[in-house]
Amino acid sequence: MLSAEQRTLIKATVPLLESGGEALTRHFYQLLFSEHPEVHALFNQAHQASGNQAKALANAVLMYARHIDRLNELGPLVGQIVNKHVSLQILPEHYPLVGGCLLRAIREVLGAELANDAVIAAWAAAYGQLAGLLIGAEEEVYARNEQLDGGWRGIREFRVARKVAESEEIVSFYLAPVDGGALLEFAPGQYIGLRVVLPSGEERRNYSLSARGDGRHYRISVKREHGGRVSNHLHDQVQVGDVLELYPPAGDFVLRSSQKPLALITAGVGITPALAMLEQARDSGRPIHFIHCARHAGVHAFRDWTEAQSAAYPQVRHYFCYSEPRDGDEAHAEGFLSPELLDRWLPANRDLDAYFLGPQPFMAQVKRQLRALGVPQEQCHYEFFGPAGSLDA
Numbered sequence: 001m002l003s004a005e006q007r008t009l010i011k012a013t014v015p016l017l018e019s020g021g022e023a024l025t026r027h028f029y030q031l032l033f034s035e036h037p038e039v040h041a042l043f044n045q046a047h048q049a050s051g052n053q054a055k056a057l058a059n060a061v062l063m064y065a066r067h068i069d070r071l072n073e074l075g076p077l078v079g080q081i082v083n084k085h086v087s088l089q090i091l092p093e094h095y096p097l098v099g100g101c102l103l104r105a106i107r108e109v110l111g112a113e114l115a116n117d118a119v120i121a122a123w124a125a126a127y128g129q130l131a132g133l134l135i136g137a138e139e140e141v142y143a144r145n146e147q148l149d150g151g152w153r154g155i156r157e158f159r160v161a162r163k164v165a166e167s168e169e170i171v172s173f174y175l176a177p178v179d180g181g182a183l184l185e186f187a188p189g190q191y192i193g194l195r196v197v198l199p200s201g202e203e204r205r206n207y208s209l210s211a212r213g214d215g216r217h218y219r220i221s222v223k224r225e226h227g228g229r230v231s232n233h234l235h236d237q238v239q240v241g242d243v244l245e246l247y248p249p250a251g252d253f254v255l256r257s258s259q260k261p262l263a264l265i266t267a268g269v270g271i272t273p274a275l276a277m278l279e280q281a282r283d284s285g286r287p288i289h290f291i292h293c294a295r296h297a298g299v300h301a302f303r304d305w306t307e308a309q310s311a312a313y314p315q316v317r318h319y320f321c322y323s324e325p326r327d328g329d330e331a332h333a334e335g336f337l338s339p340e341l342l343d344r345w346l347p348a349n350r351d352l353d354a355y356f357l358g359p360q361p362f363m364a365q366v367k368r369q370l371r372a373l374g375v376p377q378e379q380c381h382y383e384f385f386g387p388a389g390s391l392d393a
Ligand SMILES: NC(=O)C1=CN([C@@H]2O[C@H](COP(=O)(O)OP(=O)(O)OC[C@H]3O[C@@H](n4cnc5c(N)ncnc54)[C@H](O)[C@@H]3O)[C@@H](O)[C@H]2O)C=CC1
Pocket: 223, 225, 267, 268, 269, 270, 293, 294, 295, 296, 299, 321, 322, 323, 324, 335, 336, 337, 357, 358, 359, 360, 361, 362, 365, 383, 384, 385, 386
């Protein structure tokens, strides 16, 4: 338990973290990777290079410091972190490594005067409290996943049963457990954790489950990322019959129970979780507005499938928008998604549930546009692939 004095010291560091938070976390990651190279695999190096991971940690630390008196008001943040950690198999032994480097980084970036012994001790206590909270919540999930039918803890081997090209840059993998056992059920919108060992070392990634599944396979659909170590490995090296190592499904970007009209608005590879969501929602009979933005038809994955869904289910409407159409490409509109298009494609009654996913500038725009169109903000849901960020900056 933190003392009142320690809480005061923590709160006093909030403005410092706000102005220098990212410098602090960047320094922290440098320390962490130089002192504990074994944790490299737990962090996607592309997110590292872009600075997103440092921003996300800065944001989390800041939120925690701001709410130190009322941790129950942290909202979805703790759940989001727990889900990410579980999907990458973060374990109790990782916390002291992170904690030690974080405290050192605070001291070195703020300087000995600002980060004096009392401040460091307060942060050590706060970190210990946060770590205890997360370790407890994560163990609950690990234990539950292990006990559920078809569940498991840690790694389970899956064999690639099918590999299907979905567009010029997205490939689906159908994965069946090598042990032939049952499959843990998941909620559409969730992702699995994948561990691969490459010549350059171990890597872990999350991939959304892109189909509701047949109870025997999970499906992931992977976009080839320029320079992406894991996506290029999956595209080029992994073939039918090969074995991949998975951690159980996780994630809280899932459909909330509702009968209101549903808008699934995606761009690029962000379409993947929305496919499974559409499958889940279509059986309920609620109206579904499936809006997808792609650069052009060549990279528009699952077009045939989406069209077949709206042909088979009258309550499903689909709209495609191409930002860089090639000659002969046909779509419902061209350019980026605009307020006018959304206005036209969404039902006139704006009391709907919207789930959107795509590149960050796209999500920021959709969020603003939905608000302007009068969709209640608490009915708008989105997720970041990789470290959480902010759409409001
Ligand atoms: N939620 C998340 O965190 C997601 C992140 N991404 C990341 O975004 C990157 C690009 O994803 P791709 O599938 O290659 O998408 P992309 O680059 O093919 O773009 C798809 C569509 O997004 C829209 N879009 C792109 N930039 C926009 C902008 N500035 N404003 C408004 N709309 C815009 C356009 O309609 C475009 O056709 C990837 O590196 C991926 O990892 C992708 C999907 C989800």
